[in-house]
Amino acid sequence: MIRSEVLKEIAPVISDQLVVCNIGIPSQELHMIDDQPSNFYMLGTMGLASSIGFGLAMVQNKKVIAIDGDGSVLTNLGTLPTIANNKADNFILLIIDNGSYGSTGDQPTYAGMNTSLTEVARACGCENVVECDAADTKKELEKALAGSQKTIIVCKCESGNVKVPVITMDPVVIRDRFMKQVSAS
Amino acid sequence: MSIDKKIVADLVANDVGFVTTVPCKQLAGVIDAIDKSPDILHVPSNKEDEGMGLCAGAFMGGTRPAIIMQNTAIGVTINTLVTLTQYYRMPLPMLISYRGELGEPVACQVEMAVHTKALLAQLNIPTYHFHHEDDAKELDAILKHTFMCNKPVAILTDATFWKGY
Ligand SMILES: [Mg+2]
Numbered sequence: 001m002i003r004s005e006v007l008k009e010i011a012p013v014i015s016d017q018l019v020v021c022n023i024g025i026p027s028q029e030l031h032m033i034d035d036q037p038s039n040f041y042m043l044g045t046m047g048l049a050s051s052i053g054f055g056l057a058m059v060q061n062k063k064v065i066a067i068d069g070d071g072s073v074l075t076n077l078g079t080l081p082t083i084a085n086n087k088a089d090n091f092i093l094l095i096i097d098n099g100s101y102g103s104t105g106d107q108p109t110y111a112g113m114n115t116s117l118t119e120v121a122r123a124c125g126c127e128n129v130v131e132c133d134a135a136d137t138k139k140e141l142e143k144a145l146a147g148s149q150k151t152i153i154v155c156k157c158e159s160g161n162v163k164v165p166v167i168t169m170d171p172v173v174i175r176d177r178f179m180k181q182v183s184a185s
Numbered sequence: 186m187s188i189d190k191k192i193v194a195d196l197v198a199n200d201v202g203f204v205t206t207v208p209c210k211q212l213a214g215v216i217d218a219i220d221k222s223p224d225i226l227h228v229p230s231n232k233e234d235e236g237m238g239l240c241a242g243a244f245m246g247g248t249r250p251a252i253i254m255q256n257t258a259i260g261v262t263i264n265t266l267v268t269l270t271q272y273y274r275m276p277l278p279m280l281i282s283y284r285g286e287l288g289e290p291v292a293c294q295v296e297m298a299v300h301t302k303a304l305l306a307q308l309n310i311p312t313y314h315f316h317h318e319d320d321a322k323e324l325d326a327i328l329k330h331t332f333m334c335n336k337p338v339a340i341l342t343d344a345t346f347w348k349g350y
Contacts, residue, residue, distance in 0.1 A: 020242070040245070044268025048238030051230075052269075055242025055250075058226060059203055078231030082239070086228050175273045179245050 001134035002160040003096050004029045007067075009138045010094075013145065018182060020053035020066045024103030026096065028164040030067070037177035041167055047076030050093050054083055057091035060182065063145060064090060070097040070111035077120070083150070084125030092144045093152045094137070100159035118154045126152050134158070188321060189214035192280070196251060197224045199328040201278070203243035205229065205236035206253040211282045211347045216253060233258035234265040237277065244275050249332060251278040256285070256301045256341065257294075266308060266337055274335045278328055283314070283341040288349055305339050312339040315346045 001009075003026060011034040020040045021027045027041040042049055050073065053066025073079070073095055083093065099112020111117050118131040128149050132140045134157035144151040167174075186194065192215050196204065203226050206216045220227045226248075230236035233254045240250035258281070270277050284291075285298025305312045311334075313327055314320070324340065331338040344350055 042269075044272060045234070045238070045265050048234065048241075048265065048269065051235045051238025052242040052245075055203070055228075055239035055244075056246040057242070058228065058239075059243045059246035059248040076232075076235055076238075078235050079238075082228065082230055082235065171273045175245065175275070179247075182245055183247060 002158050002162075003098055003102060004033070004162045006096055006134050006137050006155060006157055008033050010141055013138055013141050014065055017145070018056065018062055018064045018178075020049050020056065020064065022049040022068050022072050025161050025164060026067060026069060026102070028167055029162065031167050032164050038181040040178045041169070041174050043167065043171055043174075047072045047079075050079045050083065051076065053093070054079070054086075054088060054091055056182070057088035058086060061090060062182065063092065065092045065094060065141075067094050067096065069102065070095060070099060070117060071101040071109045073117055074109055074111060074115075080121050080124035080126060083152070084121075084127075089148050089150050091150045092141070094141065095152065095154045096157060097154050098157050098159040102159060102161055106159045106161075112159075121152050121154070126150075128152065129154065131156065187214070188318060189218045191321060192324060193218040193222055193225070195324045195328060197222060198325065199332065200249050201251045201328070202226060202248040203228070203240065203250045204253060205239050205250070207233055207236060207255070207258065209253070209255050209282045210350070211284075211342070211344070212253055212280065215280070219253070232261065234262045237262055237265045237270060240277055241269055241273070241275055244277075249276070251280065253280045255282045257297045259301055259304050260297060263304065263308065266310070270337045271308075275337075276332045276335045277337040278331045279337060279339050281339055281341050283343040286343040286345070288344040290350060301341065310337055310339050312341065315340060315342045318346065320346065
């Protein structure tokens with residue numbers, strides 16, 4: 001399974017959840033598969049999806065899912081100790097780990113070589129870290145959503161992209177409709 | 186009231202409820218006061234761009250954020266300031282220790298100090314410079330201005346303001 005197939009499978013599970021999605025093709029794929037006002041698409045700033053999602057989770061009670069990639073987590077590795085050492089049991093970090101920088105042409109990442117992000121997350125002090133095959137992502141995500149524990153899911157999948165259009169929505173529109181979903185009762 | 190307490194009181198009076206910090210000797214007293222404040226969630230970050238990501242999330246969650254960092258961080262965060270904070274029009278007061286100004290003992294700090302205001306000007310970031318203790322009287326107005334215009338705003342605080350190193 002490649003990332004777009006994973007996103008297609010989990011779309012029904014995350015459609016009514018607050019989702020912060022990684023820059024580039026992941027956001028474009030999610031936007032094409034199931035655009036929702038509760039999706040915050042990152043148009044720039046590689047690496048910060050987990051930080052934005054975690055900041056959001058810390059200040060309010062709704063569940064927040066940050067969809068990140070292996071390359072982006074490697075870019076902002078300092079995010080894992082911050083997540084490990086601060087309280088937000090409504091936070092789920094889904095790392096779609098395809099072992100490559102998908103948005104730039106599938107150059108290999110170190111996560112696809114000797115580095116295990118699962119072990120890195122654990123070593124940073126994250127307590128509830130689950131590594132799964134791509135096909136089990138939906139099940140693991142449902143489990144995390146049903147629970148009440150900060151969770152990191154590392155989904156191991158194959159690299160590759162589908163052809164997707166860029167997101168042309170204005171960033172302020174993305175932010176405004178997302179914030180309305182955050183504050184909706 | 187000490188200057189540290191005054192700064193925190195202004196943050197609280199302007200409903201700032203989330204502050205991320207990267208350690209700094211000059212701002213250590215403020216950071217300590219923020220940590221002790223029951224009205225502010227203090228989350229130290231490992232790098233300033235990570236901190237700006239946390240602040241963006243906190244803002245979208247309905248809590249006014251602020252970041253405390255050194256001026257060297259301007260070099261680290263230009264892409265984040267432009268493609269996240271400014272592009273999505275988010276407010277972000279940045280309380281900055283302005284290293285490399287008069288009284289600076291470390292020569293290397295001057296190398297970034299000479300670029301600090303030029304970079305902030307290039308980024309169209311409203312910039313205020315606290316040199317004398319009295320300058321801090323404007324902090325309340327600066328915070329109101331920041332949350333009025335939804336922009337990142339820089340408050341540079343130099344060694345003279347902090348009465349030396
Ligand atoms: Mg990848």
